[in-house]
Amino acid sequence: MSLRSTTIDRIDGGFFDVLVVGGGINGAVSAAALAGRGASVALVDRGDFGAFTSQESSNLVWGGFKYLENYELPLVFGLCRSRNRLMKSYPDNIREIGFLASLDHGSPYPPWFAGLGATAYWGIGQFGTKPPKLFSAEKVKEEEPVIDTSGVRGAIQYQDAYLVDNDARFVFSFVRSALEAGAAAVNYVELVSTERDRDRWIARLRDVDTGRELTTSARVIVNATGPFADDVNEIWGTRTDHTIVCSKGIHLVVPRLTTARHDRVLAFFDDEQRLFYVIPMGRRSVIGTTDTRVDSPYTEVTDEDRDFLLEQINKRLDLQEPLTRDDVISERCGVRPLVVERGDGDHENTDWTSLSRKHVIERDDRHKVVSVLGGKLTDCLNVGEEVAAEVQRLGVPLEKDLGNWYGEPAKQTRAEFFRQARLMHLDTLRTKPDTEPLTDRLWRRYGRRAFDLLETIRADPSMGEDVMGSADYLRAEIYQAAEHEMVVTLDDFMRRRSKIDLVVRDHRQVDSDGMREVARILFGDDADRRLEEYLEAKSGAQRA
Structure with missing residues (x-):
């Protein structure tokens, strides 16, 4: 069973x-x-x-820098403490990253004032990250050539964190x-x-x-x-x-926009003086988010949403060709459940x-x-x-909280996995440009279960082969998902257990020779039906 x-x-x-x-x-x-x-x-x-x-977040783990604007200091303090704790508990999954916020003449704050806010944010966060920096327009161009600095007065860089995976x-x-x-x-x-x-x-x-x-x-x-x-x-x-009200936010996933030597989030104020970001996602960039009041939790990306974000980012980046709808690889759309008092x-x-x-x-x-x-x-x-x-x-007895329900395995366990992977020459199984080492990815995604993957590949080297070339997924990982990850639909695997749906264009998935094998491994005799359901849903989304 x-x-x-x-x-x-x-x-x-x-x-x-x-x-x-x-x-x-x-x-x-x-x-x-x-x-x-x-x-x-x-x-x-x-x-x-x-x-x-x-599944529709910005993949950011942040202390709420923008909440300083409304003097919500206790909230910012609590979120920063949570961010620091997550970075410590999940060092391979959650990493510190710089937020480079460019400030033009339409921005609500001058660079020096934003710099004071960033310094205060760093202090409220108990100095748990690298200190903030203040950049001139010339330095911004040097750091991130893709930014159009013609109207930029300067920039600040403050530190937060992000999820490496989805x-x-x-x-x-x-x-x-x-x-x-x-x-x-x-x-x-x-x-x-x-x-x-x-x-x-x-x-x-x-x-x-x-x-x-x-x-x-x-x-x-x-x-x-x-x-x-x-x-x-x-x-x-x-x-x-309290009760819930909803705000819709969308993100567009496009080919990588930044050319910097390291990952960094770019932050801008849009024409309505709301912050939006360019967030790294491997070989992709995620643009977002919007903030639209809605009455229903069920939302979708509209043409107006797409055009607004594309217009805003094209105004602020110095691209060879402006981004268009054709550049959008995938979209994310969801609601933020916001808390308000009744009455x-x-x-x-x-x-x-x-x-x-x-x-x-x-x-x-x-x-x-x-x-x-x-x-x-x-x-x-x-x-x-x-x-x-x-x-x-409410009367349910609980044991003392030992903190064993969260966090990555111990450093010694990680070191042993990397030792075994090195002896197997795991990272030489396949080398692709602009992709992280296979050892890093397997450990981050599977933790202790990554040892099972090594054993599987030792017993059968074909398990170390990519099943879908453009998706960067090993055959052993598909078997792992089938046995341990409760995959019921193909979308569960493509969108949530992995992020293939986010970073690979639909036609590349549909045309992949490995797609049918993935369905067979996950669903056995039910593979044809599950694959057909998935492809029909993708086709319907494209028509919409």
Whole structure:
């Protein structure tokens, strides 16, 4: 039986301390924190892990420099501490990076004043990064020739961090941590109904993929459904003091724009004096984001969105040819669930762009529900700890927090992996221009499970071959995903377990001879149907 089938069997008829509803970053980190402290945990999501808001981020781990503008100093301090902690805990996955913010005559602040803010930001962040720098326009051109400095007065560079891999993969690392600690976590299982029966919740669930009905029970429910939190709370009659409003943000993935010797985020103020960025993603650049108030969590990129970002970046970069829609390799579009207090009308008078990405944890003692509202990737460890504290206050006993539910393996384990990989000459298996060493990538993505990949390649050298040439993925990795990563649809693998969908043009995927083999490894006899579903969805998205 597959890992997913076995997990569903565990959930069906089971009794857990906590049922976590929602498998985005908040749900995944909550499940990991609770399971890591000895609670029995079930985690369900009606889609794939990290498949909604959590897969549409900027891949940035940052302390909220722009929140200084509204004097949200406690929030910035907390986010900077979280950023520093994540960098320390995930040194291969989360790395420090410079943000070079160019300031022209239309920018709201002169360079010297922005420099003071950057210095204050560095101090608030407890000097956890390299110090900020102040650049003249001439120095900006020297550092980043692609920037059009004709109207630039100067620039500042401050430091934050970014995810080397994709955000959904990072979410899955917490799901994997929860599973290893004994949790029952499964995707594509939706919550149908709930009822409170004396000391427990009875939840009726449905496997979206097979239609199977199942029932489970738990003492406490954690609502981690992101932008759907208010709707889900209505199901079991819970009302919170805060509510969610949504802001849409988009990103465009294009060929690499920067020519610098090292990775760096470029920051600009657009024509409406909102910050947007050019973020490195390997051989690609990610342009974004926008900030548009919306009434529904379901969003899409419009022509207006695309044209706005392309216009803004073309104004600020000195490119040989302006970027057009044809240069867009892929798009990201999602909503930010923003927290506001209830009782403020319909929030029409709220300064939309000033709302921060803070999170609020609320506890309903009568219904035994903990609600996670808002938040962002940077603050995920705090969310996990705070949820665990509230669950404990609801009567679920937890063990002492030893911090073993997050972070990368010990340095000694990493050194041993690199030693074995070096003896195998792993990095000589394939060499491609502008790609990181294979050893680095396998360790970052798989941690301890990377040892299994080495063993597989030793036993069968063909497992070290690329399956899809343009996607840079080994055959052994596909087998790893099939066995351990609960891949239900081809999109799960292409978009979330990997970032192939983000960095490879659709036609390169469709024409790849390896695509059918990938489907066969992942789905066996069901490969043709899964591949057809994926290609139909891609074709429909292109038509749209």
